Amino acid sequence: MVDTAPRTTQRTTPASTPASQASGAAGSEPKLDVALVERMLRGSYPEVRLQAREVAKDSRFHKVDGYSLDEQRERALEQMKVQASQGFQLRAFPKRLGGLEDAGGNLAAFEELVTADPSLQIKGGVQWGLFAAAILHLGTEYHHDTFLPDAISLKVPGAFAMTETGHGSDVASVGTTATYDPDTEEFVIDTPFRGAWKDYLGNAAKHATAATVFAQLITKGVNHGVHCFYVPIRDAETGEFLPGIGGEDDGHKGGLNGVDNGRLHFDHVRIPRTNLLNRYGDVAPDGTYTSSIDSPGRRFFTMLGTLVQGRVSLDGSTTIASALGLFIALTYASQRRQFASAVPGQEQVLLDYQRHQRRLLPRLAQTYAQYFAHDVLLNAFDDVFSGRADTDENRQNLETLAAALKPLSTWHALDTLQEAREACGGSGFLAENRLVGLRADLDVYVTFEGDNNVLLQLVGKRLLTDYAKQFKGATGVDLAKFAAAQVAGKAFNEGGIRRVGQNLRDLAGVGHGIEALKDHETQRALLQDRVDTMIAEIGAELNKVRRATPPEQAAAFNANQDQLIEASRAWGELQQWQAFTDALDGVTDAGTKTVLGWVHSLFTFTLFEKHLAWYLTHGRISARRGQAVTGYINRLLERLRPHTLDLIGAFGFEPEHVRAPIASGAEGIRQDEARAHYANLRASGEAPIDEKKTKKR
Amino acid sequence: MVDTAPRTTQRTTPASTPASQASGAAGSEPKLDVALVERMLRGSYPEVRLQAREVAKDSRFHKVDGYSLDEQRERALEQMKVQASQGFQLRAFPKRLGGLEDAGGNLAAFEELVTADPSLQIKGGVQWGLFAAAILHLGTEYHHDTFLPDAISLKVPGAFAMTETGHGSDVASVGTTATYDPDTEEFVIDTPFRGAWKDYLGNAAKHATAATVFAQLITKGVNHGVHCFYVPIRDAETGEFLPGIGGEDDGHKGGLNGVDNGRLHFDHVRIPRTNLLNRYGDVAPDGTYTSSIDSPGRRFFTMLGTLVQGRVSLDGSTTIASALGLFIALTYASQRRQFASAVPGQEQVLLDYQRHQRRLLPRLAQTYAQYFAHDVLLNAFDDVFSGRADTDENRQNLETLAAALKPLSTWHALDTLQEAREACGGSGFLAENRLVGLRADLDVYVTFEGDNNVLLQLVGKRLLTDYAKQFKGATGVDLAKFAAAQVAGKAFNEGGIRRVGQNLRDLAGVGHGIEALKDHETQRALLQDRVDTMIAEIGAELNKVRRATPPEQAAAFNANQDQLIEASRAWGELQQWQAFTDALDGVTDAGTKTVLGWVHSLFTFTLFEKHLAWYLTHGRISARRGQAVTGYINRLLERLRPHTLDLIGAFGFEPEHVRAPIASGAEGIRQDEARAHYANLRASGEAPIDEKKTKKR
Structure with a gap:
C-alpha cells in the first residue's frame, strides 16, 4: 500500500479574498474553520482518503485529452498496471491474499481517483470491483484460490x-x-x-x-x-x-x-x-x-x-467530481471580471452577480449535503460488508439508501459540471479546463450500475411496502381513511408543528414566516411529510385496485409511476438533509457553525423552493410564506458570498488535483495586468479620450 | 446551387405502430396528417430546406467518431471545400458575386446541416456567416470587391x-x-x-x-x-x-x-x-x-x-437537433422492451411506461413550439436583412426575439439530447447512436454567439424599458401604485378572465378548473400576466432607488437580476406559445387539429406546471386547479402515446439523417427474434421449467 505522505504541498486555495460588494465589514463576520471542515468532509476514512489523494497527484494517472481511441485504451491499461504494482487495489481483498479486508476504505480510496482520470477509475472498477469482486463474493474457497490472485494482480484482465x-x-x-x-x-x-x-x-x-x-x-x-x-x-x-x-x-x-x-x-x-x-x-x-x-x-x-458497492462508490465519486467542478468555476468566478461594476473604472467580478451566485452556490450547498450523506452510506456499507452487522434488514436498508443516493448524486454531478462549464463561458468548453471532460466521463454514471429511474422505482416500491406494513389486517376502507387524513395534512398538523401550514389563517408577517421554516424540526417535518403524503396518495390509488385483475393493477401502478419516482427522490433528499443536519449538530466552533448553518439553510430552502408548488397545493406552506422563500435564498447568497473561497478550500484539492489553467490563479494575474495597463495609461496622460466624452463637452 | 431532387427515398418512419396499452380503439381515434404537419414544420422555406436535407444526406459531410484532433480538423476543412465547390454557401451573398441575396433562405439551409456534422456547420458558419458576413455587412464596395470573393470561395479561410x-x-x-x-x-x-x-x-x-x-x-x-x-x-x-x-x-x-x-x-x-x-x-x-x-x-x-444571424440560425439548428434526438429515443422506446408487462409472457415497450412518456413527450411538445417560433423569427430576420422592412424598430424587435429564443432553444437541445441519451440507456452512450456526440457538439451553443444569461438580461432590459415608457412623466408614487395593482392581479382580473384566478372562491370541481385553463385566451392571459407582473415587481424595486447613487442603483439592479432573467425567459415562452397557437389556428384538418391541439396543451400545461409555485403564490391559479395540472398532463401523455410515431415522422428525417443503429429498426427485429425464440421453445416442449413453478406444486 501507499505510505501516508506528509501533506506539505501548497494548497490550492486562492490566497486573497477579492473585493466583494456583497461582503460588508469583514472583521465582525463569522469565519469558517477551513481545516476543521476539511476534516469533516473526509468523513470516516480520513487517512485512506489522504493517501488516495496523494496517489491521484501522480501525473501518470492523469487524463490526457486529444488521444485516439486506441491510445486512450492502452494508456488506461498501463495506468492500471502501475496501480496494481503499487498494491492500490488490494484493500478490499482477503488478508490471506495480501489484502486488508477493508471494504469501506477500499471504496473511499477508489472514489478519490476521480480527480485523476475517471477512465482509470472505472476500468479499475471493472477489474477489481466487479470481475474480481464477483469471484470473491459469489465464489467460494476454490475460486478464491484458483482465480482471484490473477484477477487481483491483473495477470488476467477480466x-x-x-x-x-x-x-x-x-x-x-x-x-x-x-x-x-x-x-x-x-x-x-x-x-x-x-x-x-x-x-x-x-x-x-x-x-x-x-x-x-x-x-x-x-x-x-x-x-x-x-x-x-x-x-x-x-x-x-x-x-x-x-x-x-x-x-x-x-x-x-x-x-x-x-x-x-x-x-x-x-x-x-x-x-x-x-x-x-x-x-x-x-x-x-x-x-x-x-x-x-x-x-x-x-x-x-x-x-x-453484492453489486451495491458500485452504487455506493459512484455516490462518493460524483460528489467529489461535483466539488472539483465547483472549485474550478468558483475560483474563476472570484477572479474573472466582466462589465462595469458599481465602482467606477472597475469591472465586476463574476461572483458578485446575483445570477452567478444563484447558479453555483445552491449547487455547492447540495454538494456539501452529499458529502455528509455519503459518509452515512459508506458506513452502512462497511457495517454489512465487513460482516460486523450483516443482517438481512441492514442489507435491505443499505440497498435502499444506495438506490436513493446514487441517482441524486450522479444527476447532480452532470448538472453541476454543466453549470460550472457554462459559468466559465468559452474557457469552460476547453478540455484543458477539465469541466467538459469530467462531465462526458461521468455521463454514463446515471444509467450504469442501475439506471437512475429504475433505482428510484426500487426505492419507491420499498416505501410502498413499508407503508402497507402499517396496515396489516386493515380493511380497504381503513386504508382509504388514513390516506385521506394524511393527504389533508392531519398527521402533519397534529405533529405539533401547526405554525407552518396555516394556509388561510396565515396573518403573520413575512419575516415571521421564514423564521418558522428555519427551525430544523419544522424542516424535517416538512420534508418527511411530503414523502409520507405522496406515498399515501399512491397507496390509496393502488388500494382501489387491490382486487382487480393483474393488468388493471399494472395499469394503476403505471399511472402512478412518475409520482412514485418523485416520492423516492424526496426520500433521498430527506436522507441528505438528515445527514447534513446531524453533521451540523456536531459542530462546536461558533464561526463554522454559523457559516455551515447558512449552507445548510441554502440547501434546505432550495428544496422548499423546488417543491414549493407541492407544499402550496397541499396547504403545508402558505402562499405568503412561499413568496418569501426566494427572497430568503437571495439573502443567504449574499451572506455566503464572502465565505465562498473558504467553502471550496475545505474540499482540500491541491494543484495536481485541479489542473485547470483558469483555476490556477492565471485569470487573477491577467485581470490585474489589464487594470494596471489602463491605470498606467491614464497616469501617462496619453490615454485616448472616449468619443462620448468629446460630445458631452 | 443544388438542384431540388425529388424525394423518392424511403422515409424513416417505423412502419408499424407497436401495441400500446394506452391506446384504446384505434379506429375511432383522430389521426395526424403526417405530410401536412411535415409541411408546416418546414415553415417559410420548404424548398430550401428540402434541398439542404438532400445535401446533408451526402456521407462526405457526416461526422466520423474516434478521429484524432488533427484528423477531425482536416476532415472539416475538406468538407467545407466540397461544400464550396457545390456553391452551398452562396445564397446569402450579392447577386453580382454569384449569390442569391436570400438572407432567410441561407439560414434555413445552414440549419439543416446540423444532422450531418455540427463541426462542418460551425466551421462553415465561421467562414461564411461571420468572417465573410463581416466583410459584407460592415464593409463597403471596395471590400466586397477586394476581399469577399476569396472569402466566399474559401481561397482565404478566415x-x-x-x-x-x-x-x-x-x-x-x-x-x-x-x-x-x-x-x-x-x-x-x-x-x-x-x-x-x-x-x-x-x-x-x-x-x-x-x-x-x-x-x-x-x-x-x-x-x-x-x-x-x-x-x-x-x-x-x-x-x-x-x-x-x-x-x-x-x-x-x-x-x-x-x-x-x-x-x-x-x-x-x-x-x-x-x-x-x-x-x-x-x-x-x-x-x-x-x-x-x-x-x-x-x-x-x-x-x-449584424451578428444576429448567428443567434437566429442557432435557434433553428438546435430545434432540428432536438427533433433528431427525440426521433432516435422515441423510435427506440417504441421497440425496446424491458420488464414484464400486463400481458403475460410479454415484456413492456419502454414508451408505455408513464415515466418514459413524461421524460420525452413534453420535450417533444416544446420542440414543436420551437419549430413554429423559429419560423416567426426567421421571417423577422429576413424582413430586416432583405432590406424589405429594415427599420430601427424592426431591428430592435428582431434582436430582442433572437435574444429570447436562442437561449431557450439551445438549453432545450442540451436537456433533450441528454434525456434522450439516458432514455436509451447504455446504447445511448455509444457514439454510433449519435446522442452523445450531438450533445457534446451543441454544448457551446449556450454560451457562444451571446452567452444565454447575458442575452436574457438584454431582453429583460428591453422589457423594463418598454415598461418604463408607459409611465413617462408619471411620479414615483403613481408608478408604485400601478405596480402594486399589477402584482395584486388587478390588471389580470379586470381583463375579463376572472374565472381562473379565484384563489379562495374556487368551489368548482377539478374538471371545471382544467376546462378554464384549456381556453387559449386564458392561457395567453396567464403567460402574459406573469411577464407583466414580474417586470412590474422589478420596476417597483428599481423605482425605489431612482434618485439614489449609481452604486446603490447597481446594487438594486443586481438584487433583481435573477428575477429579471426569469421574466425574460417567461417572455420567450410566451412568444413560443403564441407562435404555436397561431400555427394551430391555421390547421383545418380535423384529426390534425385535435392531435396537434393535445401537443399544444402539453406544451402549455408543462409551462403551467413548471411555474405553478409562481401562479399559486400570486393567486393566479388556485391550489385546487393547481393540483389538477399534473393529472391533466398525465392524461395528455396517454392520449398522445398512440400518435408519437406520427409526430416524430413529421420531422421528415430520412435514414441518412438519422444514422443511429438503435433507431434503424434493428431493436424491433431483435425483440421479435427473442420472443420468437421463447415461443418456439415453449412449443417444442423442451423449455426448462422455472424453479418457482416447481415449488408451487
Whole structure:
C-alpha cells in the first residue's frame, strides 16, 4: 500500500479574498474553520482518503485529452498496471491474499481517483470491483484460490458479463443460458439470440482474457435463475477469442474512452462444473441443484446485492467530481471580471452577480449535503460488508439508501459540471479546463450500475411496502381513511408543528414566516411529510385496485409511476438533509457553525423552493410564506458570498488535483495586468479620450 | 446551387405502430396528417430546406467518431471545400458575386446541416456567416470587391476575431486597439496585455490566413469605439504567422473538434487605412473620423446587430437537433422492451411506461413550439436583412426575439439530447447512436454567439424599458401604485378572465378548473400576466432607488437580476406559445387539429406546471386547479402515446439523417427474434421449467 505522505504541498486555495460588494465589514463576520471542515468532509476514512489523494497527484494517472481511441485504451491499461504494482487495489481483498479486508476504505480510496482520470477509475472498477469482486463474493474457497490472485494482480484482465443488449436493468430476464451436462460434468454457456449478447462490458472489446458471466442456470430441465460463471474468453498470448466465443467492439463513446467496452456471445461454450461461482447455489456432479437460500427470488437479490458497492462508490465519486467542478468555476468566478461594476473604472467580478451566485452556490450547498450523506452510506456499507452487522434488514436498508443516493448524486454531478462549464463561458468548453471532460466521463454514471429511474422505482416500491406494513389486517376502507387524513395534512398538523401550514389563517408577517421554516424540526417535518403524503396518495390509488385483475393493477401502478419516482427522490433528499443536519449538530466552533448553518439553510430552502408548488397545493406552506422563500435564498447568497473561497478550500484539492489553467490563479494575474495597463495609461496622460466624452463637452 | 431532387427515398418512419396499452380503439381515434404537419414544420422555406436535407444526406459531410484532433480538423476543412465547390454557401451573398441575396433562405439551409456534422456547420458558419458576413455587412464596395470573393470561395479561410480572453459578452470593452497613423495612412493593430488576446476563434488555430479583427478605433487621440478591420494573419503558402502576429491553439474541446479554435495576438501590426470595414464609420487620410451614426452607442449596437444571424440560425439548428434526438429515443422506446408487462409472457415497450412518456413527450411538445417560433423569427430576420422592412424598430424587435429564443432553444437541445441519451440507456452512450456526440457538439451553443444569461438580461432590459415608457412623466408614487395593482392581479382580473384566478372562491370541481385553463385566451392571459407582473415587481424595486447613487442603483439592479432573467425567459415562452397557437389556428384538418391541439396543451400545461409555485403564490391559479395540472398532463401523455410515431415522422428525417443503429429498426427485429425464440421453445416442449413453478406444486 501507499505510505501516508506528509501533506506539505501548497494548497490550492486562492490566497486573497477579492473585493466583494456583497461582503460588508469583514472583521465582525463569522469565519469558517477551513481545516476543521476539511476534516469533516473526509468523513470516516480520513487517512485512506489522504493517501488516495496523494496517489491521484501522480501525473501518470492523469487524463490526457486529444488521444485516439486506441491510445486512450492502452494508456488506461498501463495506468492500471502501475496501480496494481503499487498494491492500490488490494484493500478490499482477503488478508490471506495480501489484502486488508477493508471494504469501506477500499471504496473511499477508489472514489478519490476521480480527480485523476475517471477512465482509470472505472476500468479499475471493472477489474477489481466487479470481475474480481464477483469471484470473491459469489465464489467460494476454490475460486478464491484458483482465480482471484490473477484477477487481483491483473495477470488476467477480466470482464463482468451481466448486461445484455436486450436486458439492462432487468437482470433476471437475461437470455444467456448455462445448461449442465452431467455426462461431461460441464456447463454449456450459450447465447440463443442477438438480444442476449452481453453488451457494454468494460475490458471486453480488447483486454479481457476471462469473464464472470451471468446466465440462467439450467439443470435437470429446471431453470434455477441467474447465476455467475467464470469463463475464459481470450488466449492471453494471441489476444484471439477462444473457440465458440465471439464479440464486437462498442467503439467510441460519449466519455470514458479509456475503457474498452464491448460485446460477447457464446456458442455452446463448455466450462467445468466447478467454474460455477457457487456461494449461493451449487450443482452436484449428477446435476442436482442445491442452495442455502430456498426462495429463488431472495437468492437472486442476495447475489445481486453484492453489486451495491458500485452504487455506493459512484455516490462518493460524483460528489467529489461535483466539488472539483465547483472549485474550478468558483475560483474563476472570484477572479474573472466582466462589465462595469458599481465602482467606477472597475469591472465586476463574476461572483458578485446575483445570477452567478444563484447558479453555483445552491449547487455547492447540495454538494456539501452529499458529502455528509455519503459518509452515512459508506458506513452502512462497511457495517454489512465487513460482516460486523450483516443482517438481512441492514442489507435491505443499505440497498435502499444506495438506490436513493446514487441517482441524486450522479444527476447532480452532470448538472453541476454543466453549470460550472457554462459559468466559465468559452474557457469552460476547453478540455484543458477539465469541466467538459469530467462531465462526458461521468455521463454514463446515471444509467450504469442501475439506471437512475429504475433505482428510484426500487426505492419507491420499498416505501410502498413499508407503508402497507402499517396496515396489516386493515380493511380497504381503513386504508382509504388514513390516506385521506394524511393527504389533508392531519398527521402533519397534529405533529405539533401547526405554525407552518396555516394556509388561510396565515396573518403573520413575512419575516415571521421564514423564521418558522428555519427551525430544523419544522424542516424535517416538512420534508418527511411530503414523502409520507405522496406515498399515501399512491397507496390509496393502488388500494382501489387491490382486487382487480393483474393488468388493471399494472395499469394503476403505471399511472402512478412518475409520482412514485418523485416520492423516492424526496426520500433521498430527506436522507441528505438528515445527514447534513446531524453533521451540523456536531459542530462546536461558533464561526463554522454559523457559516455551515447558512449552507445548510441554502440547501434546505432550495428544496422548499423546488417543491414549493407541492407544499402550496397541499396547504403545508402558505402562499405568503412561499413568496418569501426566494427572497430568503437571495439573502443567504449574499451572506455566503464572502465565505465562498473558504467553502471550496475545505474540499482540500491541491494543484495536481485541479489542473485547470483558469483555476490556477492565471485569470487573477491577467485581470490585474489589464487594470494596471489602463491605470498606467491614464497616469501617462496619453490615454485616448472616449468619443462620448468629446460630445458631452 | 443544388438542384431540388425529388424525394423518392424511403422515409424513416417505423412502419408499424407497436401495441400500446394506452391506446384504446384505434379506429375511432383522430389521426395526424403526417405530410401536412411535415409541411408546416418546414415553415417559410420548404424548398430550401428540402434541398439542404438532400445535401446533408451526402456521407462526405457526416461526422466520423474516434478521429484524432488533427484528423477531425482536416476532415472539416475538406468538407467545407466540397461544400464550396457545390456553391452551398452562396445564397446569402450579392447577386453580382454569384449569390442569391436570400438572407432567410441561407439560414434555413445552414440549419439543416446540423444532422450531418455540427463541426462542418460551425466551421462553415465561421467562414461564411461571420468572417465573410463581416466583410459584407460592415464593409463597403471596395471590400466586397477586394476581399469577399476569396472569402466566399474559401481561397482565404478566415477567423472572426472579436472575443478576447478577458472579454467575451462585453464586446464594447475589448482591449485590442487600432490606432491610426496619418503619416503612413495605416492602422496599427495592437494587443496591449494578455487578457486582450483574441480567443476561441474558429479557424484561428490552423487554417485561417486572414481575420476580421474587432478593435478600439483610435484616431487623433480619440477612441471611437469598436470597429472591424480586415487583417491578413498567415502566409497562405507556408501557414506561418505574418510578422507581428502570434497565437496559440485552444486544443481539444468538449465538442466541435472539427473546428480549430485558437488565440491571436498582435504586436503593432500595420494594415492599410482602407482595411477598415467602413460602412458605419470611416477615417479620412488625415485621420478625421466620420460616421453616419452620430451616437457612439447606437453605432456600436448597429455594427453588432449584424451578428444576429448567428443567434437566429442557432435557434433553428438546435430545434432540428432536438427533433433528431427525440426521433432516435422515441423510435427506440417504441421497440425496446424491458420488464414484464400486463400481458403475460410479454415484456413492456419502454414508451408505455408513464415515466418514459413524461421524460420525452413534453420535450417533444416544446420542440414543436420551437419549430413554429423559429419560423416567426426567421421571417423577422429576413424582413430586416432583405432590406424589405429594415427599420430601427424592426431591428430592435428582431434582436430582442433572437435574444429570447436562442437561449431557450439551445438549453432545450442540451436537456433533450441528454434525456434522450439516458432514455436509451447504455446504447445511448455509444457514439454510433449519435446522442452523445450531438450533445457534446451543441454544448457551446449556450454560451457562444451571446452567452444565454447575458442575452436574457438584454431582453429583460428591453422589457423594463418598454415598461418604463408607459409611465413617462408619471411620479414615483403613481408608478408604485400601478405596480402594486399589477402584482395584486388587478390588471389580470379586470381583463375579463376572472374565472381562473379565484384563489379562495374556487368551489368548482377539478374538471371545471382544467376546462378554464384549456381556453387559449386564458392561457395567453396567464403567460402574459406573469411577464407583466414580474417586470412590474422589478420596476417597483428599481423605482425605489431612482434618485439614489449609481452604486446603490447597481446594487438594486443586481438584487433583481435573477428575477429579471426569469421574466425574460417567461417572455420567450410566451412568444413560443403564441407562435404555436397561431400555427394551430391555421390547421383545418380535423384529426390534425385535435392531435396537434393535445401537443399544444402539453406544451402549455408543462409551462403551467413548471411555474405553478409562481401562479399559486400570486393567486393566479388556485391550489385546487393547481393540483389538477399534473393529472391533466398525465392524461395528455396517454392520449398522445398512440400518435408519437406520427409526430416524430413529421420531422421528415430520412435514414441518412438519422444514422443511429438503435433507431434503424434493428431493436424491433431483435425483440421479435427473442420472443420468437421463447415461443418456439415453449412449443417444442423442451423449455426448462422455472424453479418457482416447481415449488408451487
